[in-house]
Amino acid sequence: MRILLAGSRGQVGSALVSALAPLGEMSAFDRQGLDLRDSQSIRNTIAKVKPDIIINSAAYTAVDRAEQEKDIAFEVNFQAVKELAREAKSIDALLIHFSTDYVFDGEKSAPYVETDVPSPLNVYGQSKLAGERAIAASGCRHFIFRTSWVYGPLGRNFLHAILAAAKAKPELRVVDDQRGAPTSSVAIAGAVAQILSSSSWPAKPDGIYHLSAAGETTWHGFAQAILEAKGLKNPVTAIRSGEYPAAAKRPKNSLLDNGKIGAELGIVLPGWRQGLAAVLAAIH
């Protein structure tokens, strides 16, 4: 099985490179090796590798900056994804792609299911939704895994930001009115490896699957859990989103219902606290 992976230096990409290595011949590209803003490079790379599976873990993920850089966000999260999907279709490869809870507006009180109607609040969410739709329209074989609140041992993420802030400041202030499930890059990669290891995936339906850790918390709850796990005593004050001004609006409810991926693909991720413990153990 030949696997082409784009975005090998990202949180999810780097975890996938490790998790999928035993499954086949992996050609992994970072931005220097395969810039998704260069459609000719996408076509040349796919023609050279001739993959059975194309995994796109690259994305424009700077949620606030995207408000100012709409064109770049759409180039990477929509146009490049459309190109990948067109190429996947032309060589009958499976395309594995990742999307986000930010396609929803967060107004629903229960966790979102795959059939809920997206209504993104920000440019990043709009660009990711456009990417999802381009894949569906291409007719290629595909899995789109929508995940949420990704963190992991590597990369710039909430976990590292909280640990750095705890060193720098005696007290932290963290938003407490957004609900979600922090999901570790390692758990996401493990789930993809489990799916691709099973002989039944080729018979599974194309489409969107929600893939997030079990349970729920807020950013404030997540911050407290991180500090507790590290034995750090900094008090964490709960604040409202409005007290932490950001360029992009975020959904109040980011929870994803994982029932479909459990039923169809046999994937059940552990609770977010377990995921956190595993990541902290890995970076110890």
Ligand SMILES: NC(=O)c1ccc[n+]([C@@H]2O[C@H](COP(=O)([O-])OP(=O)(O)OC[C@H]3O[C@@H](n4cnc5c(N)ncnc54)[C@H](OP(=O)(O)O)[C@@H]3O)[C@@H](O)[C@H]2O)c1
């Ligand atoms: N992070 C989250 O909280 C979150 C939540 C929900 C869904 N997701 C989705 O999950 C997936 C993985 O996210 P992640 O957290 O692993 O993101 P990440 O850590 O920000 O990694 C994204 C990677 O994409 C690369 N990239 C950006 N522009 C590129 C381009 N033009 N060509 C090639 N590579 C490019 C980046 O390269 P550089 O290293 O050179 O910058 C980076 O390595 C994405 O689809 C994202 O939308 C993420």
